[in-house]
Amino acid sequence: MKTKKDLDFTYQGHLQNAWYASEVADLEDINNLLEQFKQFGNTNQHGIPLFYVIDYCAHQYLVMTDAIHLISGYHPRDFIESRLEKLIDVYHKDDFKIYNQEIFSRNLTFLKRTPQHLHNHYLFSNNFRVKRSDKTYAQVLQRSTYITSKETGLPLYSMGMVVDITDVKTDTVIVHSIEKMNPWYKEVVETNYFYPHQEEAGFTKREKGVLVYIAEGLSSKQIADKLNISENTIVNHKQNMLRKTNAKNVTELVVMAVRNRVI
Numbered sequence: 001m002k003t004k005k006d007l008d009f010t011y012q013g014h015l016q017n018a019w020y021a022s023e024v025a026d027l028e029d030i031n032n033l034l035e036q037f038k039q040f041g042n043t044n045q046h047g048i049p050l051f052y053v054i055d056y057c058a059h060q061y062l063v064m065t066d067a068i069h070l071i072s073g074y075h076p077r078d079f080i081e082s083r084l085e086k087l088i089d090v091y092h093k094d095d096f097k098i099y100n101q102e103i104f105s106r107n108l109t110f111l112k113r114t115p116q117h118l119h120n121h122y123l124f125s126n127n128f129r130v131k132r133s134d135k136t137y138a139q140v141l142q143r144s145t146y147i148t149s150k151e152t153g154l155p156l157y158s159m160g161m162v163v164d165i166t167d168v169k170t171d172t173v174i175v176h177s178i179e180k181m182n183p184w185y186k187e188v189v190e191t192n193y194f195y196p197h198q199e200e201a202g203f204t205k206r207e208k209g210v211l212v213y214i215a216e217g218l219s220s221k222q223i224a225d226k227l228n229i230s231e232n233t234i235v236n237h238k239q240n241m242l243r244k245t246n247a248k249n250v251t252e253l254v255v256m257a258v259r260n261r262v263i
Contacts, residue, residue, distance in 0.1 A: 009105035015084070018056035018156065049161040056155055059083045063159070071140060071164050073133030092129035092137060094196035095174060099128060102194055103176045110178055110190065111146065111153055119148045122189075123160075126176040127169060139169035145181065172196050173243075193243040201244050203262060210237045212263050215254045 050067035054060070060083040064076040072090060079086045088096060107124050114122070124144050129137045144160030174194040180187035195201035203211065213223040220238070224231040238250060247253040257263045 009108045011100040011104040014104065014108065014154065015056060015059055017154070018059075049163045051159075051161050053157060053159040054084070055157055062157075067162075071132075071138055071162065072130055090131045092131065092196075095128040095172075098174055098194045098196060099126065103174070103192075106176065106190070106192065107146075107178070108154060111148060111155070114153075116148055116150055116153045119153070120145050121181050123179050123181050124177075125179070127165065127174055129172070138164055139166045141165045141169075171200075173200065192246050195244070203241060203244065207237050207241050208263060210234060211241060211254070211257055214238070214250060215258070215263055 048067045048070060050071060051063060051065045052061060053063035055062050061080045064079045066076060068074060068076050068079065074086070074090070082089075091099070103126050110122075111119055122145060124146070125142065127139060127141045130140050132138055140162050142160060142162045144158050146155040147157040147159075148155050172195070174196065176192040176194065177188055178190040180189065209227070210223055213226065218226070220231050220234040224234045227234075238253075241247075241253055242250075245253055245256055247256055254263075
């Protein structure tokens with residue numbers, strides 16, 4: 001692998017770095033992780049899940065199940081024989097730009113600060129749009145984990161599942177999360193929101209008005225009284241603004257707003 005100073009944490013950059021890796025994962029490790037994902041698949045409520053394994057070093061799929069045909073209209077061999085080019089081809093261009101530059105880099109940053117022997121205890125999830133063979137788009141949710149290099153802590157293999165969520169996903173907002181792997185409950189350690197269409201990420205007039213009062217130190221109840229709306233509505237406006245900015249709290253939200261001259 002390249003040295004730390006040369007590392008590119010984008011998805012495409014990682015593919016170039018991984019090409020030079022000499023480590024190979026134990027087949028038993030891959031099979032064990034796939035079995036864990038089948039447990040998650042059994043509780044899935046969005047149809048038959050697609051299971052896959054990617055070898056980053058070889059730039060190819062090792063496993064691609066038949067459910068890909070139900071989701072995209074393509075045959076598994078279309079993905080296996082084209083290495084990873086088919087994936088990039090069907091990935092919505094705006095969504096792939098976010099995955100390449102933002103989501104994958106956050107996954108790698110998390111892995112770098114987490115002990116290597118714990119890496120396969122975490123799930124990395126995000127939704128995106130896939131172009132079907134009939135040129136329409138399906139909304140899908142991908143949940144994956146990694147087998148990483150003992151030397152660098154960076155991914156050698158990725159495996160997981162993809163489910164079609166078109167019937168419940170009506171917007172284009174991309175939700176990225178990292179959670180501790182557990183089939184019975186969620187233990188989320190990080191959540192981020194991304195907006196392929198920038199106009200969706202902007203604050204509404206009402207949100208800006210609420211933010212001004214927040215910056216002045218008013219409580220949710222005080223703001224609600226001034227605007228003659230419910231306190232719950234104020235809380236919802238706060239949550240929307242936190243999602244749009246990926247701010248961790250209201251203080252960080254106000255600092256970002258002032259710095260960017262939103263208020």
